[in-house]
Amino acid sequence: MSNILRLKYSDKGIGVNFYNTIDENNYREIIESIKPFVTNDTSLGMSDIKWDLNNMKLGHNDPTANMLLEKITLRLEQ
Numbered sequence: 001m002s003n004i005l006r007l008k009y010s011d012k013g014i015g016v017n018f019y020n021t022i023d024e025n026n027y028r029e030i031i032e033s034i035k036p037f038v039t040n041d042t043s044l045g046m047s048d049i050k051w052d053l054n055n056m057k058l059g060h061n062d063p064t065a066n067m068l069l070e071k072i073t074l075r076l077e078q
Contacts, residue, residue, distance in 0.1 A: 002026055005058075006077045016053065019077045034068045 005027055006019035018024040031044050038044070042062045049069065050059035056076070058069040 003071055004073045004075055005030075006075050008077050016051075016076065030069075030072060034065055037068065038062050038065050 006023045007016040008019050009015065010017035018027065034044060039062075042060075042065060044060070044065065048060065050061075051074075052059060053074070053076075056074040058072045058074065060066040060069050
C-alpha cells in the first residue's frame, strides 16, 4: 500500500478522479486499514473525507482518522 494517491482531472465530482485502478484500489485499502482505529459510527465514505486539493492532502473530522489520513499525499498526474 502506497502513501501516495495519484489523481487526474475529471469533469465529475470533486474535479479529479483516481489516475488508474491501482490508485483506486490503494485508496480502498487505506480506508479499510483505518476502520479498525475509529469508532463504528465514524463514516469513512468518499464524501466524508476532506479532499484538500490545494495542499494535496486528505483529512477527516474524526481526530484519529484525520491523523492517519494526513499521512497520505495526493499527486495530480498530467
